[in-house]
Amino acid sequence: MFMLTGSVHFVYLRTEIIRRVPSILPYPGLIVTITGVLELAGAIGLLWRPTVLWAAGGLSLLLIVMFPANLYIAMNGLATSPEDALILRTLMQILFLSVSLAIWIFYLNDPPTGP
Numbered sequence: 001m002f003m004l005t006g007s008v009h010f011v012y013l014r015t016e017i018i019r020r021v022p023s024i025l026p027y028p029g030l031i032v033t034i035t036g037v038l039e040l041a042g043a044i045g046l047l048w049r050p051t052v053l054w055a056a057g058g059l060s061l062l063l064i065v066m067f068p069a070n071l072y073i074a075m076n077g078l079a080t081s082p083e084d085a086l087i088l089r090t091l092m093q094i095l096f097l098s099v100s101l102a103i104w105i106f107y108l109n110d111p112p113t114g115p
Contacts, residue, residue, distance in 0.1 A: 001096060002043035002059060009036025016080065022072045038062055046103065056104035063097045 009017055009032050021028035038058065045055025070093065073079055074086035 002039045002046075006036045006039030006043060009033065009039070020069065020073050020078050022069065035062065035066065053104060053107040056100045056107065060097060060100045060104055063093055063100065067093055 008014070014032065017032050018028045021031050025031060039062065042055045042059040042062065045051040045058070067090075070086065070089045074089070079085055
């Protein structure tokens with residue numbers, strides 16, 4: 001999921017995602033680039049055992065920090081597809097956050113050992 005959402009920050013939906021950044025935030029293009037890079041890095045980090053703990057923790061924080069953007073989209077009429085509806089988007093975020101936190105907790109309690 002993070003590979004898909006991270007890559008659309010650069011192709012296909014980039015213009016639409018930039019348009020959805022709240023106007024109070026400066027440099028929306030830069031914000032979209034940074035969040036896209038973080039999503040891609042987190043997705044890759046989940047695939048390499050030594051970085052799983054950091055990747056899952058970082059993705060969890062990213063989901064929490066980015067949630068207000070979903071509120072902004074829903075409350076300002078910027079939703080362009082059914083999955084942008086506030087209830088569905090909130091449920092998806094809860095699911096993804098639950099999974100990333102579960103991975104983080106698992107690896108926190110069972111850190112990688114050796115190669």
